[in-house]
Amino acid sequence: MRKYQLVTTQKDLCRVVEELNQEVVIGVDTEANSLHAYQERVCLIQISTSQADFIVDPILLEDLTKLKSVFENNKIEKVFHAAEYDLMGLWRDYGWKVTGLFDTMIAARFLGWNNLSLASILWEKYSVRVDKKFQLSNWAERPLIKEQLFYAQLDTRFLLDIRDSIIKEFVCQDQWLEIYEEFDRIARASCRKLLCKSPQDFWKISGARSLPSKNAAVLFEVYKYRDKIACRLDVPPFRILRDHVIMVIARECPTNKKQLGNIRDISARQVRLHYKGILEAVSRGLVAKHPDKPKRERVDQLTRDRYQSLKLWRKNRAINRGVSSDVIVAKEILWDLAVLNPVDYEGLKLVKDLGSWRRKTYGKDILRILQASIDRQY
Structure with missing residues (x-):
């Protein structure tokens, strides 16, 4: 070597x-x-x-x-x-x-x-x-x-x-x-893909969107506390508290040190170092204005059907070729095809990142599938 x-x-x-x-x-x-x-x-x-x-x-x-x-x-x-x-x-x-x-x-x-x-x-x-x-x-x-x-x-x-x-x-x-x-x-x-950190990123935590509004407000405050401490200590936020732990805190809303210590997966050291900050964050959340949940883009059933049809086609092409499905077409490109629903090759050019090779190789199949979805409407 x-x-x-x-x-x-x-x-x-x-x-x-x-x-x-x-x-x-x-x-x-x-x-x-x-x-x-x-x-x-x-x-x-x-x-x-x-x-x-x-x-x-x-x-x-x-x-x-x-x-x-x-x-x-x-x-x-x-x-x-x-x-x-x-x-x-x-x-x-x-x-x-x-x-x-x-x-x-x-x-x-x-x-x-x-x-x-x-x-x-x-x-x-x-x-x-x-x-x-x-x-x-x-x-x-x-x-x-x-x-x-x-x-x-x-x-x-x-x-x-x-x-x-x-x-x-x-x-x-x-x-x-x-x-x-x-x-x-x-x-x-x-x-x-580079994105700046935002306090609103707490909505990306698994389960956050399904929380009642009161608990979402608590999660928001605990999330901000964790981020402030992580920034001050120059460590990743998960080193302070992991996502699933702050989710449990948001659900249970502990009001004292003992209740906080009873939460699963929070260590005695974390309780000792952060109980004051966490309990203060919970208290703020309980009286705070409820945060507005990000609105999901409404997608009609026809778009979903087109996407599923394209996914099935992609899966079969991948099996025949012996590769993973996203080698054929990436998932995000497949979704753009379903949303834009192009009717010809000029329309395919508007689909970001599809590329000339995939347009030439798969364009006929894609347009056929999309046309079939139109035919099924009538």
Whole structure:
């Protein structure tokens, strides 16, 4: 196993960028601290070429501007495995719109591979075992130990070889058009998915919408308390109280420390540290104005029927091909088709992210299914 190169100075970064600009394909991965911080950040950027493995340290390097030219250069192919999370982080922290994407996990899914995790692929193809305990590392802490850096290196060391193996399995030009269209869709979608935190996010907790109004008001206040403490301590909110615990608090509305301590899954330590704040939040919620429940977009039965018909068609296409259903068409695109209900190929062009390859390949089937749903109305 070749030795990685740790990049911690601007001088080293300039040298690495010069090398990367000479490449046509590189492997990329990132490590973040989502399990350890209120607002996660990119903590490592691993980059591999056919000859070297670089580990760039954004914690020690304040300015990564020079790397932008590499990531936004469409002539340099960037090979990720399960790129979406990495792309979101690079966009969030640095404003980089990564181009020239090749995602080995997506490609493997399109080929019908059974084991898709990078750890499984490394073991099956290279007899390399990944120590998964480092997935839980706080990657923002310094110094990192050599075992952590070795783990980080493994995330990109074999990506170019995996890419080459995948390329050998593609048998026709049609598959190339399909897969690269999907890469482009993922790259665009990753930049759209970033959302700012909002107090109204408490409605996203499982079961929140079904609470009586009084209890929803309590949940809102406890949620805000949890978020305030998490922000102050710079830890993820779940480290303060997990979602299902604050749901139970909202349902039971404890009014004293003993009642709070009797709630299932709340620890004695959590009670000791937070009982005053939680009980005050419950008290505020009990007298607060009831929060307005977000209105669900009303969907008529015909749209639901179209969606179900398209899902059945997608399922059968996937079975025949030996792949997962969303390889055929992603769920959100299927829903857009059901809602917009296009009647011709021009209408299909209005469906966001359907793409020219899928329009050409599946357009006739899709229009037939949608037309059949119209015929059933009469």
